[in-house]
Amino acid sequence: MRRSFAPAPKSSLIAAKGVPQSMRIALLSGVLLAGCASARVAPEAVPAQANPVSTADGSTTSPARATRLPDAAQQGAMVLGTTSPAAIVEYAGRRLKVTPYGTFVFGIGRDASGDAVVRIRQPDASNGIEHHIRITPRDWPIEQVRGVPPATVNPPKAIAERIEREQAAVAEARTRDGDETGFAQVFIRPVQGRISGRFGRARSYNGQPGAPHSGMDIAAATGTPVKAPASGTVIFANPDLYLTGGTLVIDHGHGISSTFLHLSRIDVKVGDTVRQGDVVAAVGASGRATGPHLHWGMNWFDVRIDPQLVLERNL
Numbered sequence: 001m002r003r004s005f006a007p008a009p010k011s012s013l014i015a016a017k018g019v020p021q022s023m024r025i026a027l028l029s030g031v032l033l034a035g036c037a038s039a040r041v042a043p044e045a046v047p048a049q050a051n052p053v054s055t056a057d058g059s060t061t062s063p064a065r066a067t068r069l070p071d072a073a074q075q076g077a078m079v080l081g082t083t084s085p086a087a088i089v090e091y092a093g094r095r096l097k098v099t100p101y102g103t104f105v106f107g108i109g110r111d112a113s114g115d116a117v118v119r120i121r122q123p124d125a126s127n128g129i130e131h132h133i134r135i136t137p138r139d140w141p142i143e144q145v146r147g148v149p150p151a152t153v154n155p156p157k158a159i160a161e162r163i164e165r166e167q168a169a170v171a172e173a174r175t176r177d178g179d180e181t182g183f184a185q186v187f188i189r190p191v192q193g194r195i196s197g198r199f200g201r202a203r204s205y206n207g208q209p210g211a212p213h214s215g216m217d218i219a220a221a222t223g224t225p226v227k228a229p230a231s232g233t234v235i236f237a238n239p240d241l242y243l244t245g246g247t248l249v250i251d252h253g254h255g256i257s258s259t260f261l262h263l264s265r266i267d268v269k270v271g272d273t274v275r276q277g278d279v280v281a282a283v284g285a286s287g288r289a290t291g292p293h294l295h296w297g298m299n300w301f302d303v304r305i306d307p308q309l310v311l312e313r314n315l
């Protein structure tokens, strides 16, 4: 669903959710620009750009290119859209990068509900368009995980602090908004094997409720090569985190990242560029794991998304 904007105060951009439809109407002209450090002028003083947009390959694109977005997306989905490369795109209070081909991306959280609202203003338009994407709810069954070492379920204070520190370092790495465009590739599975754990299921460890499962588990023998599911840049690599063992994060660009846990070996280092299909690590059972498997998590910044949906998107 899409609708045009009419004038409204800046505050209307902040919280569309829970606001009556009639109040969601807002003028994008200038308002989004006002959020940029370089735009200190009054919104009405910002001229609309009417010129065609030059892309990286030297061709010229019409700034009025239509936006494409799905009408609905499941909880945990990675959503790709296209528009003109110079458009201003905003979602969840964040200005999204747009590739020279007009592609942008964002993620929908496991517990998101209602509509995902994307605001887009074309460079030659004074008004923006608000796109509403219906979020489809999913079932999240509870999964029992038994046989986990008790010290990893109820760690002593010093260990709890170490876990917190390590998780903060991984979270910090995922704040990067890189220019890589691997996120737009057709993703491949990092290893072949039976899926032994699914994204989003509420988990109980040794009978104690835990956080929902943050990724997909694929059963495979220790030492099985792990391939990059899409191209990107290594933004985190540590062979020995307390809970997650050998831990590797690859940034596929625009906030989309893959995280691999419980690795027995890591073959790349922070800053390395990897291509889709490159071997980057090996399966293991390090950290809190009941046996050798690959845990593959995906994120859009701090929002966890479902790798299975990313793979299915390409079917």
Ligand SMILES: [Zn+2]
Residues within 6 Å of the ligand: 197, 213, 214, 215, 216, 217, 294, 295, 296
């Ligand atoms: Zn897992």
